[in-house]
Amino acid sequence: MRQAKAVIDKQNVVGPIDKRIYGSFIEHLGRAVYGGIFEPGHPQADASGFREDVIGLVKELDVPIIRYPGGNFVSGYNWEDGIGPAEKRPCRLELAWFSLETNRFGTDEFAAWAKKAGAEPMLAVNLGTRGPDAARNLVEYCNHPGGTYWSDLRKSNGHVDPHNIKVWCLGNEMDGEWQIGHKTADEYGRIACETAKVMKWVDPTIELVACGSSGIGMSTFPDWEKTILKHTYTHVDYVSLHTYYGNHENDTANFLAKPVNMDRFIKTVASVCDAVKAKKRGKKDIRLSFDEWNVWYHSNLPDSKVPRWQEAPPLLEDIYNMEDALVVGLMLIVLINNADRVKMACIAQIVNVIAPIMTETGGACRRQTIFYPFKHASMFGRGAALKVNIDCSRYDTKETPAVSYVDAAAVLSEDCRSLTIFAVNRDLKEECVFTCGLRSLGDVSVSEHIVLADDDLKAANTKAAPERIRPVKASSVKKGILEARLPKASWNVIRLSLA
Numbered sequence: 001m002r003q004a005k006a007v008i009d010k011q012n013v014v015g016p017i018d019k020r021i022y023g024s025f026i027e028h029l030g031r032a033v034y035g036g037i038f039e040p041g042h043p044q045a046d047a048s049g050f051r052e053d054v055i056g057l058v059k060e061l062d063v064p065i066i067r068y069p070g071g072n073f074v075s076g077y078n079w080e081d082g083i084g085p086a087e088k089r090p091c092r093l094e095l096a097w098f099s100l101e102t103n104r105f106g107t108d109e110f111a112a113w114a115k116k117a118g119a120e121p122m123l124a125v126n127l128g129t130r131g132p133d134a135a136r137n138l139v140e141y142c143n144h145p146g147g148t149y150w151s152d153l154r155k156s157n158g159h160v161d162p163h164n165i166k167v168w169c170l171g172n173e174m175d176g177e178w179q180i181g182h183k184t185a186d187e188y189g190r191i192a193c194e195t196a197k198v199m200k201w202v203d204p205t206i207e208l209v210a211c212g213s214s215g216i217g218m219s220t221f222p223d224w225e226k227t228i229l230k231h232t233y234t235h236v237d238y239v240s241l242h243t244y245y246g247n248h249e250n251d252t253a254n255f256l257a258k259p260v261n262m263d264r265f266i267k268t269v270a271s272v273c274d275a276v277k278a279k280k281r282g283k284k285d286i287r288l289s290f291d292e293w294n295v296w297y298h299s300n301l302p303d304s305k306v307p308r309w310q311e312a313p314p315l316l317e318d319i320y321n322m323e324d325a326l327v328v329g330l331m332l333i334v335l336i337n338n339a340d341r342v343k344m345a346c347i348a349q350i351v352n353v354i355a356p357i358m359t360e361t362g363g364a365c366r367r368q369t370i371f372y373p374f375k376h377a378s379m380f381g382r383g384a385a386l387k388v389n390i391d392c393s394r395y396d397t398k399e400t401p402a403v404s405y406v407d408a409a410a411v412l413s414e415d416c417r418s419l420t421i422f423a424v425n426r427d428l429k430e431e432c433v434f435t436c437g438l439r440s441l442g443d444v445s446v447s448e449h450i451v452l453a454d455d456d457l458k459a460a461n462t463k464a465a466p467e468r469i470r471p472v473k474a475s476s477v478k479k480g481i482l483e484a485r486l487p488k489a490s491w492n493v494i495r496l497s498l499a
């Protein structure tokens with residue numbers, strides 16, 4: 001049987017966890033908005049058309065912040081189309097996803113929805129087809145108390161109090177050729193700088209996220225970060241990172257190793273930020289916003305067959321299986337282990353579109369497999385991240401050498417009364433005995449061990465079997481000391497009470 005030996009020391013702290021690393025994302029894409037969070041006429045819809053069943057699951061995930069309205073969508077979006085009387089809003093050709101956008105849902109609806117879901121809204125501005133003028137007007141519309149053209153328009157649209165949106169993204173994936181209004185690093189750096197300046201002049205309390213690379217594999221990475229920060233360092237607070245993984249070649253050992261790359265991505269971006277800070281003789285650290293991450297590949301082929309110019313077509317509707325939940329768990333472990341630098345992150349997305357929640361239009365909603373690791377991390381992963389030193393055997397894949405069979409993260413709760421260890425056993429054949437030295441934490445007792453595992457790694461939660469994969473309580477933990485059996489290919493949440 002495989003062994004993993006870990007040591008966790010109370011003094012060896014990675015950093016405080018910003019709860020916003022458990023954020024998510026809603027784009028005007030497919031059935032994320034229409035048929036996802038917003039479906040007037042649905043039996044579970046409230047008077048505003050917000051699906052209460054979906055809100056219930058979002059609350060179960062306890063998502064602290066949600067990014068909106070894109071994504072690629074934002075780079076062609078006129079935010080003014082989505083305000084005012086719904087029947088007067090224009091219907092447009094939407095060029096990011098080749099759909100029809102009716103604009104029945106817009107900024108004010110999103111702010112109201114986020115409030116109801118208990119999440120802070122995070123808005124992106126269009127730096128593809130637009131620039132500083134539209135962005136500063138949007139900040140004025142959302143955040144200025146009143147007495148000006150845009151703030152009074154918000155009031156006359158029925159929103160007397162400002163939305164007070166704190167976090168703003170300066171465009172989306174501007175390094176990508178697929179992006180409407182794609183730019184070189186210098187072009188983006190200049191427009192992002194000028195946009196940031198005027199947005200903060202309208203509201204100096206806001207925080208801004210500059211677009212980093214849309215993936216570690218981009219040919220412009222990491223020069224992109226260096227150049228854009230050269231232009232924007234003074235005005236921005238975060239730089240973004242995006243990553244999606246897939247198992248196109250059905251090589252599960254390799255798929256489970258991919259999050260190692262996410263860790264390298266974070267560390268490289270942090271180094272570039274520090275290098276720019278040094279060059280600028282700057283005082284502030286640029287923080288990281290990993291504002292799109294997930295597994296995404298199941299829907300690639302079906303999406304290529306969806307006809308253009310439909311309203312809310314079924315796009316990016318990945319049905320996640322057990323091995324995808326393990327990858328999501330591993331990505332969460334990477335985020336927690338980099339909590340000193342990653343201060344926001346958004347699983348992309350929240351409903352229907354590459355999402356932990358799936359709905360049937362007019363019907364029920366369900367939890368996908370990836371719902372569970374996200375829920376566990378969001379529930380139990382708040383406090384301080386402690387370093388986990390693991391001694392465990394390793395394996396090589398065709399892309400990643402020396403991958404540890406077990407990866408883990410540990411979180412000391414804010415009240416210091418409990419410690420939660422999140423661990424994934426990547427071994428596809430054997431269970432692993434996980435022992436952990438916790439001497440610095442005093443008397444500890446294991447309060448529970450939750451496991452998500454299944455013999456069939458391709459098993460999923462479907463409309464016909466919505467609860468095929470769900471967590472169970474394990475009974476294999478020895479009382480008093482930490483010795484747990486991690487089943488083969490499993491996600492584990494081990495909760496300890498501290499005296």
Ligand code: AHR
Nearest residue numbers: 027071072073172173348
């Ligand atoms: O989340 C889906 C898409 O992935 C987003 O629109 C884009 O930013 C990324 O490429």
